[in-house]
Amino acid sequence: MLTTEQTIMWMEKMSIKVQENKEYLTSLDQAIGDGDHGINLSRGFSEVVSKISATNYNSSSDVLKDVAMTLMSKVGGASGPLYGTAFLKLSMALNEKESTFETFTTGVDEALNGIIMRGKAQPGEKTMVDVWSPVVKLFKETNEFNSDKLKDVAREAAEATKDVKATKGRASYLGDRSIGHIDSGSMSSYYLFEALAEVLSEGAK
């Protein structure tokens, strides 16, 4: 489903989205977190793009493994280990298998489990899990890729974190004051799935 070239395009698109929305992500994180999300992700994905554009790859799994290692070593905030773990799990699921909708579904499911394991978060705690969970559910309930649906589900899920009280992460120290702000990790997760949807819908044309 996802070719090596598409995987590289996915990461390039994600990097562009993160750079374009750097200030917005930072403002979301400043409201209820430590304010480093935009800066950390823009730096992390610039490093990712430099790394993967300077390397030759034979599989999307290999690309994603380098994405994971780069984010883990270059991002100092929570997004490094969380996105790093997610990409590593996705890479492992796609390893040496034909990239089909089913293997990719398994991959995003395992990526979600990796995020839950690493961050010890559950759905409903105002974290990126709140976007990844409905996205995984969408993949499991369908049997072919639908980019419009993916974008809608991810965006709605990210926006829905606004009304949730944070019980995990730095925002949880704020209690009720965290209500009324979108979770920054959920927003960046939406950009990631939006980027995937755009790359795959371009490929289908």
Next chain:
Amino acid sequence: MSSVGIVLISHSSKIVDGVYDLISQVMTDVPISVAGGTNDGEIGTSIDKILAAIEEVYNEKGVLLLYDLGSAMMNAELAVELSGYENIIVGENVPLVEGGYVAAVESSMGKTLEEVYAAVKTI
């Protein structure tokens, strides 16, 4: 006889350097290392720094990792997985200053890793 190694991890190098100074004033014979800030010296944590700190104090009695805030715990756990060592514990929700101090005291008395961790858990 070796003592349990202690790694102090913080988003800020000043925090762990300060805790290190505090403990060193009393305890000089315990292997303690620090991993504070990112590779660029900014606020955050670094897997590379944590791995290096583990190597610095690692011995057969094991190592206890203590951290300040949530994302430091994630990087601590990742570093432990990458290190390949078995006898390392990441102390969950242990206050860094008090925990570091108690861990150093217990370690200096020749306690095992499990005993040191049990002592800091009571804080």
